[in-house]
Amino acid sequence: MLTAILIMALGAVILGAALGYASIRFRVEGNPLVEKIEAILPQTQCGQCGYPGCKPYAKAIAEGEAEINRCPPGGQEGVVKLADLLGREVEPLDVEERPRQVAFIDERSCIGCTLCLQACPVEAIIGAAKQMHTVAAALCTGCELCVTPCPVECIRMEPVREKIDGWKWKYPVFEITPSKRAA
Amino acid sequence: MSALFQFNGGVKPATHKARSAQTPIDTAPLPTLLVVPLHQSIGSQPRPLVRAGEHVKKGQRIGAADKWLSSAVHAPTSGKVLAVEERVAAHPSGLSALSIVIAPDGKDEWIELEPFDPATLPPERVREILRDAGVVGLGGAVFPSHVKTEAAKTRALEALVINGAECEPFMTCDDRLMRERAEGIARGVAIFRDLLRPRRVLVGIEDNKPEAIAAMLSAVEAIGEDFTVVPVPTRYPAGGAKQLIRVLTGKEIPADRRSPEMGAQCFNVATAYTAWRAVAFGEPVISRIVTLTGNVERAGNWEIRLGTPLREILPLMRPKADTNRYIMGGPMMGFELPSLEAPIVKASNCIIAGSPSLFPPPAPEMPCIRCGACARACPHELQPFELYWFARARNFGKTQEYKLFDCIECGGCSYVCPARIPLVQYFRFAKSEIWSRERDKASADAAKARFERRQAREARERAEKAERLAKASERKAAPASTAPNDAAPDETEAARKAAIAAAIERARVQREGVQAGNTGDPDATRREEVAGAGIGQCRAVDAPDAGQDSRREGQ
Amino acid sequence: MPHYLFIVIGAVLVNNVVLVRILGLCPFMGVSRKLDTAFGMGAATTFVLTLATGATYVIDHLLLMPFGLEYLRTISFIVTIAAIVQLTEMIIQKSSPVLHQVLGIYLPLITTNCAVLGVPLLNVANGHDFLESLIFGAGSAIGFSLVLVLFAGIRERIEGADVPAPFRGVSIAMVTAGLMSLAFMGFSGLDKYR
Numbered sequence: 001m002l003t004a005i006l007i008m009a010l011g012a013v014i015l016g017a018a019l020g021y022a023s024i025r026f027r028v029e030g031n032p033l034v035e036k037i038e039a040i041l042p043q044t045q046c047g048q049c050g051y052p053g054c055k056p057y058a059k060a061i062a063e064g065e066a067e068i069n070r071c072p073p074g075g076q077e078g079v080v081k082l083a084d085l086l087g088r089e090v091e092p093l094d095v096e097e098r099p100r101q102v103a104f105i106d107e108r109s110c111i112g113c114t115l116c117l118q119a120c121p122v123e124a125i126i127g128a129a130k131q132m133h134t135v136a137a138a139l140c141t142g143c144e145l146c147v148t149p150c151p152v153e154c155i156r157m158e159p160v161r162e163k164i165d166g167w168k169w170k171y172p173v174f175e176i177t178p179s180k181r182a183a
Numbered sequence: 184m185s186a187l188f189q190f191n192g193g194v195k196p197a198t199h200k201a202r203s204a205q206t207p208i209d210t211a212p213l214p215t216l217l218v219v220p221l222h223q224s225i226g227s228q229p230r231p232l233v234r235a236g237e238h239v240k241k242g243q244r245i246g247a248a249d250k251w252l253s254s255a256v257h258a259p260t261s262g263k264v265l266a267v268e269e270r271v272a273a274h275p276s277g278l279s280a281l282s283i284v285i286a287p288d289g290k291d292e293w294i295e296l297e298p299f300d301p302a303t304l305p306p307e308r309v310r311e312i313l314r315d316a317g318v319v320g321l322g323g324a325v326f327p328s329h330v331k332t333e334a335a336k337t338r339a340l341e342a343l344v345i346n347g348a349e350c351e352p353f354m355t356c357d358d359r360l361m362r363e364r365a366e367g368i369a370r371g372v373a374i375f376r377d378l379l380r381p382r383r384v385l386v387g388i389e390d391n392k393p394e395a396i397a398a399m400l401s402a403v404e405a406i407g408e409d410f411t412v413v414p415v416p417t418r419y420p421a422g423g424a425k426q427l428i429r430v431l432t433g434k435e436i437p438a439d440r441r442s443p444e445m446g447a448q449c450f451n452v453a454t455a456y457t458a459w460r461a462v463a464f465g466e467p468v469i470s471r472i473v474t475l476t477g478n479v480e481r482a483g484n485w486e487i488r489l490g491t492p493l494r495e496i497l498p499l500m501r502p503k504a505d506t507n508r509y510i511m512g513g514p515m516m517g518f519e520l521p522s523l524e525a526p527i528v529k530a531s532n533c534i535i536a537g538s539p540s541l542f543p544p545p546a547p548e549m550p551c552i553r554c555g556a557c558a559r560a561c562p563h564e565l566q567p568f569e570l571y572w573f574a575r576a577r578n579f580g581k582t583q584e585y586k587l588f589d590c591i592e593c594g595g596c597s598y599v600c601p602a603r604i605p606l607v608q609y610f611r612f613a614k615s616e617i618w619s620r621e622r623d624k625a626s627a628d629a630a631k632a633r634f635e636r637r638q639a640r641e642a643r644e645r646a647e648k649a650e651r652l653a654k655a656s657e658r659k660a661a662p663a664s665t666a667p668n669d670a671a672p673d674e675t676e677a678a679r680k681a682a683i684a685a686a687i688e689r690a691r692v693q694r695e696g697v698q699a700g701n702t703g704d705p706d707a708t709r710r711e712e713v714a715g716a717g718i719g720q721c722r723a724v725d726a727p728d729a730g731q732d733s734r735r736e737g738q
Numbered sequence: 739m740p741h742y743l744f745i746v747i748g749a750v751l752v753n754n755v756v757l758v759r760i761l762g763l764c765p766f767m768g769v770s771r772k773l774d775t776a777f778g779m780g781a782a783t784t785f786v787l788t789l790a791t792g793a794t795y796v797i798d799h800l801l802l803m804p805f806g807l808e809y810l811r812t813i814s815f816i817v818t819i820a821a822i823v824q825l826t827e828m829i830i831q832k833s834s835p836v837l838h839q840v841l842g843i844y845l846p847l848i849t850t851n852c853a854v855l856g857v858p859l860l861n862v863a864n865g866h867d868f869l870e871s872l873i874f875g876a877g878s879a880i881g882f883s884l885v886l887v888l889f890a891g892i893r894e895r896i897e898g899a900d901v902p903a904p905f906r907g908v909s910i911a912m913v914t915a916g917l918m919s920l921a922f923m924g925f926s927g928l929d930k931y932r
Contacts, residue, residue, distance in 0.1 A: 139630070
């Protein structure tokens with residue numbers, strides 16, 4: 001009986017020492033996974049996931065605090081990519097997916113208050129105090145953060161119009177027509 | 184003559200070329216309206232140079248090349264610019280593109296042309312002429328020719344390949360051009376030769392065009408050049424640039440390399456012809472030879488001004504009553520024009536009138552049984568059935584592993600598929616999906632960079648402000664408490680608090696002072712002070728602000 | 739000498755841990771969605787299993803048998819394997835964080851992977867000596883990795899296929915695994931050299 005206890009104790013001590021050494025030897029600094037997750041996120045910095053920006057959300061995912069289906073701009077496709085990277089199950093997006101849009105400032109009513117300028121996380125709005133502002137459509141990520149701060153409600157979101165340069169071939173779909181049957 | 188090489192697979196569809204190849208090239212009459220799209224080549228969209236209401240002359244530049252990879256566009260006739268606006272484009276999407284709408288005045292008046300002797304010009308000048316004359320690849324790919332005439336820096340060019348193969352069924356525009364204007368083509372080839380300095384020049388022509396071969400041979404002899412005219416076996420897609428280079432030189436061009444890096448470059452015969460016209464006559468590209476054929480009464484080739492709407496050329500071809508669509512390009516690689524208003528552009532080598540009997544509607548798609556017929560037909564030795572499998576499942580990473588981007592969309596696989604699967608449509612879908620993702624990724628990266636710069640700037644501004652305030656309060660605190668600068672942190676903290684308190688106090692006093700000044704009976708000096716300047720007021724406004732800020736920092 | 743070869747063949751093909759002995763099904767189903775993670779899991783299991791067979795042999799013969807403590811075999815094997823798995827996890831986390839994230843819960847689960855405990859116990863039951871134990875352990879691990887990778891390859895293709903809705907996901911994977919198991923029955927008898 002004593003031998004059994006001694007041997008088990010000895011084994012435990014040796015293994016414990018080995019593991020303790022290994023935990024020092026192979027310590028991991030930071031979490032490189034965050035960068036990989038962030039690369040998938042759409043970088044709108046819109047905060048719709050409940051985190052202030054894409055990087056904090058990526059960090060939260062990496063630490064297992066957040067679900068992967070919180071990013072509306074990334075769409076269902078983003079969820080699938082994250083699930084792929086992390087080996088998690090694909091979940092449906094927890095909000096409705098919307099077509100891509102950009103902000104548009106009605107330049108007649110803009111008073112040049114710079115509030116939207118301060119709200120834009122990606123510096124897509126150009127203007128100065130008491131000057132009319134405008135949105136650089138190519139830079140706008142459609143995060144809608146500039147809509148609410150506007151005191152005169154002159155900002156609205158417009159869906160992105162399809163252009164020839166960015167036009168995509170559609171997935172081939174064929175109509176199935178019933179064959180004519182002799183009456 | 185060197186031995187020919189072979190490419191894998193290929194197909195032999197019925198050529199249907201005889202009908203349109205009989206008659207000489209005719210000139211199309213002046214249309215009533217011209218819609219010239221600005222973006223007619225690969226690269227960035229040219230800048231419009233004219234405005235609505237302006238008068239333009241034939242050959243006047245109306246769109247200037249925006250970057251090096253871009254090409255100019257010109258007015259095809261003289262007349263008045265009606266509008267610079269979005270008009271439906273010759274594009275499968277049916278979307279609009281920025282176009283210049285010209286109402287011809289009927290005079291067809293040329294600008295002053297500037298002919299040059301190509302031999303006397305430096306190469307850079309020739310490239311500029313080509314760019315400003317809008318010379319692009321007229322085989323259908325419309326890649327700016329001046330860019331293609333830049334030799335690779337890494338190696339000398341071994342072979343300049345001139346493409347007269349014209350492998351697509353129905354199409355005879357290059358055939359007729361070679362028969363009738365062989366000398367111009369040969370002189371254009373000489374221009375490209377002088378720019379690229381290749382070891383040899385090979386003109387590849389499919390052996391079903393004996394008249395064209397004969398014409399080119401005699402033209403080359405007539406101008407005393409050492410170009411080799413090579414008849415190549417008729418097999419679709421022998422006229423693909425990569426296939427022709429393979430057949431003539433044995434070189435294979437991978438998707439991620441430009442052909443000059445592999446020691447070969449390829450130009451279409453029509454491109455060579457327009458290059459010669461541009462340099463030796465100063466004539467920009469304002470028209471092109473278009474084959475009009477298919478379900479028509481009169482098939483043939485016409486020289487048509489760019490920008491002529493399809494509606495205006497129908498009287499030339501006289502489509503039969505059951506024509507239900509018009510295809511631009513060949514039956515293998517072409518696409519259905521979205522509207523009769525779509526204009527002829529530099530890429531329009533052929534317009535085919537289609538009818539249900541000529542092109543029956545596609546039979547229903549059957550499941551792929553992996554018979555491998557597509558792989559045997561693929562001129563690039565790809566495995567279309569694998570590509571199809573992954574493209575259909577939207578597994579784009581895998582499609583790239585199977586070299587999706589080496590696919591030239593020749594349509595050979597769809598042609599042979601016994602299950603009638605529209606393979607090329609799946610590949611086009613996958614390609615444009617991948618490109619769109621790359622664009623999204625690039626813009627997301629840019630957005631991230633801007634966001635991070637903004638954050639860094641804000642942090643820096645905050646830090647600077649804090650520092651400024653700390654310094655300011657230190658300066659003010661110094662006479663009050665004689666504590667030395669290297670004091671312990673809690674001492675500086677105390678000093679800061681004292682400074683804040685002092686600032687608040689000062690602000691209060693000043694505010695009161697101003698109020699007193701305003702409310703009290705102003706004596707002469709007071710009045711002078713108030714009227715004197717807003718300095719006191721400024722300070723009064725500034726001070727509470729500073730106090731607030733320092734309080735915030737203190738927290 | 740040839741009997742070492744037969745041990746390997748027996749372990750890899752004939753008595754494949756997953757498809758014939760039906761051990762270690764949990765990672766087989768869980769980590770076979772993508773080819774590269776299957777490779778990673780296979781490599782990790784191979785490493786753990788080979789080390790575990792060696793270590794358990796040493797413990798069995800030097801500690802347990804001399805003192806007549808065979809009844810402690812299972813628990814001491816589990817402790818040893820757990821320690822080795824911990825070590826592997828640390829090494830993987832350091833060298834390949836993505837693989838670590840992808841393997842996720844399955845990496846610690848190697849601890850309770852019945853294949854990893856089963857192979858050392860089979861070693862004891864078959865009376866293998868040290869070298870035979872190591873070869874049997876490595877062979878079983880290779881067999882495990884082989885079917886895992888094959889299965890992942892099949893599952894990647896299934897993803898593009900028109901699977902009827904009720905069969906999507908794990909159901910079709912189970913059907914596939916059953917068919918693979920049937921196929922591996924064809925190897926039976928390959929190791930009968932005596």
